[in-house]
Amino acid sequence: MSPGSRRVLVFKSSEDLGSALASFIVARANASCSSERGRFTVGLSGGSLVSLLTQHLPAQPGVDCRKWLFGFCDERLVSFQDPESTCGLYKSHLMPALCVPDSQILAIDPSLSVEDAAEDYAQQLQQAFPGAHMPVFDLLLLGIGPDGHTCSLFPGHPLLEEEKRTVAPISDSPKPPPQRITLTLPVVNAARCVVFVSIGESKAAVLKRVLEGNEEPALPAARVNPANGELLWFLDESAAQSLSLPLEKPSRGAAL
Ligand SMILES: O=C1O[C@H](COP(=O)(O)O)[C@@H](O)[C@H](O)[C@H]1O
Secondary structure (H helix, E strand, O other): OOHHHOEEEEEOOHHHHHHHHHHHHHHHHHHHHHOOOOOEEEEEOOOHHHHHHHHHOOOOOOOOOOOEEEEEOEEEOOOOOOOOOHHHHHHHOHHHHHOOOHHHEOOOOOOOOHHHHHHHHHHHHHHHOOOOOOOOOOEEEEOOOOOOOEOOEOOOOHHHHOOOOOEEEEOOOOOOOOOEEEEOHHHHOOOOEEEEEEOOHHHHHHHHHHHHOOOOOOOHHHHOOOOOOEEEEEEEOOOOOOOOOOOEOOOOOOOO
């Protein structure tokens, strides 16, 4: 990817980042709902993003989710009651605060086998994006692990080469729990906008590798390069501490 085709934004603190991210999401949602699509489709990730969104999105002025449709970039195959369940956490914290009913959430069914859960989620996506060869999300929110994984796409895993399926099962995730469902790279790279969110110094080394390195084979996060969409990185200063590329440092409240 040419460095000019992505934006790397650095915020003073995770508080500032969370607030800017919430404002960005609402602006994109409002634009999408006013467009001919008439709705906003957003894919959520787990990990640290859950608490960041829960803290900042409901507090964002003008947030109105009635025309939003939520999906998941990946999910761990555990019951919704399990603290490892991404959907379970969002359903018990963020969704009630935003008054989002289950009918607006494309959830992965943890009662199925990992293969059937992937197939079921792929069918839900097909129905939600009728006629499309690949689902095109308005926005995908991604995290990155210290090993460079994103979604449940891990370094060196054969799923990185997937070209046809929109959703895939994984039974040997190196990060527990081992059974997971993930969007594939073709879906991620078909999105209108992809935002990576990364906070804290534990991410500094991998961010240097992904954003400034030239590794072969490329780490999973470095393979995210939307064909016709935007790519933004939202980092706090701790995560960005090792970077030497040109960085945007938005002032508080600036439109992004
Ligand atoms: O296991 C996962 O990890 C990644 C990164 O999480 P973070 O806490 O390091 O931000 C997350 O994006 C993914 O959804 C999750 O399943």
